[in-house]
Amino acid sequence: MIANRPSRHDLLTIGQLSERSGLATSALRYYERLGLIHATRTTGNQRRYTRGTLRRIAFVRAAQRVGLSLDEAKVALDRLPEHRAPSGTEWDGVAQSWQSRIDEQIAELERLKAKLTGCIGCGCLSLTRCGLYNAADRAAAAGPGARYLLTRDPATGPEPAPTDGPDSV
Amino acid sequence: MIANRPSRHDLLTIGQLSERSGLATSALRYYERLGLIHATRTTGNQRRYTRGTLRRIAFVRAAQRVGLSLDEAKVALDRLPEHRAPSGTEWDGVAQSWQSRIDEQIAELERLKAKLTGCIGCGCLSLTRCGLYNAADRAAAAGPGARYLLTRDPATGPEPAPTDGPDSV
DNA sequence: CTGCAACCTGAAGTCGGCTTCAAGTCAAGC
DNA sequence: GCTTGACTTGAAGCCGACTTCAGGTTGCAG
Structure with missing residues (x-):
């Protein structure tokens, strides 16, 4: 395996990833628990991230901005290749749905x-x-x-009948 | 007091208000605790709402839609008259800031x-x-x-230096 | 080889915006 | 006057997205 070797210097510590991504280390560990990002470990059990992780994080943050939950982001993310940048076609579907x-x-x-x-x-x-x-x-x-835009949909409840007569004040 | 009498039939029970506003009764009680809405009480301690309460709720929901928290909504709400529809001028300031x-x-x-x-x-x-x-x-x-659009601002943390060198992959 | 910042873990805490629960009270139609 | 559904309360629970904490380990500069 000569291609694809993340030659040591391409690996980021969690602190470095935190700095570059703007996310707290705690958030990164949380993302990992959710399966949004992955890390290899050093012999001493410390996390090491490839730079591609930044792409995944970017994706997740963007997903949040279009209103997706982290779970939803994961679903979309799982459809993209883990170790490559997505191809135009792969990206297209996701981008399309976000556009709308x-x-x-x-x-x-x-x-x-x-x-x-x-x-x-x-x-x-x-x-x-x-x-x-x-x-x-x-x-x-x-x-x-x-x-x-609402933090939670409040109208999952009744809203049963058009009980709105004329708006008689 | 002949003017302003909320003649009994203009008073809504919490259930009616819930139906008309689309909010659960629990949410309405919660809003009351936050001081967003108010109710008079029957002799038997049940809440009765004037129809104007619907206006206040409408206001709050709209505020949420422009991204305000309930606390922020309360601040804005407190600047509008409690028992009347707001005048054009009163409304102007609020509307302006929401516009932006x-x-x-x-x-x-x-x-x-x-x-x-x-x-x-x-x-x-x-x-x-x-x-x-x-x-x-x-x-x-x-x-x-x-x-x-983000549920919480993740970047209240460090983001200290422009530690972003050239994006060398 | 040492010292110390950076890292590790699981559990618990936080925050906003509600909902649910338990146990009791009220109102109104028959 | 009785029944039944709508109402009352405070306390606790829930969700997502994290953060904080405590106590222990690693990695690298000097």
Whole structure:
């Protein structure tokens, strides 16, 4: 095995990886427990990371930014090669799905923004028929797509009937 | 007191409020503990809410959507009148600041998206100089503005020196 | 060869935003 | 007036994503 030898100097200690990735060492160990990254060990049991680990971490962080949990990130990550940079095709699928997630998120923010603007115009937030009110009320209970910015989806509960008569204040 | 009487039928039980707001009753009690909403009590100690409470809840949910914590939402909420719909001017300040938060978030997503697109084009995620890599690496450690989509800011830690030499793989 | 920073482990703690539980009380329709 | 479902409380539990801690080991500069 002459190719692929991570020649000693290409190996990072956890401290170095921490510095370069911006993640705390504790976080890196946590990621390892979750199977997001892997390390070889020295004879003395210390972790050593290949530089490719930085790529995996980059991937995970980006995944978080598009709203994925670490578990979800792992699923996506597992579909990419562990020791190489992904090929264009491999990367494509992932990137595509992220694109649409991002687009959804942007669209959602645009909607919220539009509603805010409307509210400025009308000086409302009265209950009668404010877009923002309706946004937070019904949209919060709507399906996926409103979820990502909220820390947790609160509307997994009832939301049973359209018990909203006319918004009689 | 003829004006302002919440004539009995304008008062909602916690169950009704739950239904109309999409929040669980437990969440509503939790919001009350945080001071986000308030209730009067019946002689038998049950909560009764005015319809205006729906407005407050709407506000809080919207605040969460722009990335505020409940504590932050409370601060904003406390600057608006408790029993009336806010005036245009009152609403303006809040809306303005939310607008810019939203704009930041959108911009951030656009950046991420652009980087993803770049990655599709170049088939990269190689360590050499991938925008996405740099995004997740440095941008994650960057100041406020990258924070909101991440559940927690991981870069409150060190990130001490520009220890990033050339990206020698 | 020594000293000390960096590393190791498992267990426990933290934080925000809730939910669940147990045990008891209220309100309203028959 | 009784039943039954909606309500009350405080305390504890849960989730994700980590951090902190305590007590022990390693690796490398001098």
